[in-house]
Amino acid sequence: MNYTAEAPAVWDPAFADADDCLLSSDQCVIRAQHYFVKGLIEIPVIGSGEVFSWAVWVSLSRENFSRAADLWDTAGREAEKPYFGWLTTDLAAYSPTILHLRTRVHTRPVGERPFVELEPTDHPLAVEQRTGITRDRVREIAEAVLHPSHDRKQA
Template identity: 45%
Template sequence: MSDISTFKFTCSCCDEIHRGVPNLGSNAPNYYFSIPDEEIKKRTFLTSDTCVIDDVHFFVRGCLEIPLIGHEEVFSFGAWVSLSKENFEKFESLYDVKERRDNEPMFGWFSSWVWPFYTDTENIKSIIHLRNDGIRPYIELEPTEHPLALLQSEGISSEQVIKMYEYYVHGKK
């Protein structure tokens, strides 16, 4: 495997050379984006790590980590998983706990689209694994034949990461 420092690319949108694997993601769960703008403040509570909608839908942000083919480091996509109220309350109670990795993983439903490749990713069975030192949880997708689950187990190409970067940073489709 090559050293991660060798991962670099020239962006076709800005012609800049970027070094290192970009970390991309969604700022809110899918459901959040379906709420009319005039209702957002009344119906939602959103932080960089949690989201509550209508006091009945609970989400946490974690890291969907995908091996980067040919490199030691992984590609990390910031994604959202819905949790039961009980698991969400457990997550919140452990939020500031430095050593939390040994807690039981929690079941949830994947609640992010991974554009531009995967738009049918809503409600993939997922497990979130807490990590120590305030690091966002690791999202493990149920091993299935779903393309995103296969990507998590088999890896993503540099070309796919570059396309995703250009989409998220520059809006290139």
Template identity: 40%
Template sequence: MAGIFSFKCSCCGEVHEGSPSFAFRAPDPWLEQPEEIKSTGRIGDDLCFYEDEDGWHFFIRVIIEIPIYGVSEPFMWGVWVSLSRESYEHYVETWDEPDTDRAYFGWFCNYLPYYENTYALATDVHPRSDGSRPYLTLHESDHELFRDFENGISIQKAQEIAETVMHG
């Protein structure tokens, strides 16, 4: 297995080292809200909630890891997932001592570049006890992201995704 992922970018010519890792600063539904809704909600590095005409919405930030063939470190995305109020409250209540025996059902709440519509894919969120963000598993589907999550991706595809994210 290769130690470190690296590639010469076909867009900028730079050599990028280390497995790609990209994060979203907010769940897409939060970004789509008008300021009056956002002003009564809250967003931080790991938690987000707001109330609109449909009721309360709760989100947490998680990590989804996509294996890269022949590379020791995965391609990582920092994304947001919506949870039910009950799951969100339990997650917050157990923040300091995560309940690693419990997984929370959630909906994927970001549109990933490169992939066709990733919004609202069914997920399970798994807390970690080491202080790391929870990791995400996707429910089985015919979506390309699920196939990549399950089977891994080539170094070439990892480069294509990274270039898409970095250079549009």
């Protein structure tokens, strides 16, 4: 019920040894110019009381990333206003691509990944976040993740 992207779509393994790059389980910096946090796009599974989630990367401005990093271990950080960001994860289960969808990143209590709210557009992922998905759709997503088509990059 949860799939994760290991790094933003723009991450290159060659960055791993660079002094101005960082990739952790929650934060990423590329060339001290591009800043990302990992959060959850949560989708209710209709009639089940369960939630399906995508762990995705969202780019933030330098200021918002710095603010989020400063508050990373601070109790009460969930009172922070949402940060604007661009989705920087591609998922094979969606067409058109989800890269660069507009988001709002909602900080949660310490120890919880941020909640990623997609702009309410007609993109299939944004619609699913608003309206929920069926168990059959969860199976379709699992199939797309486990057996991605060759023309799309797997997250």
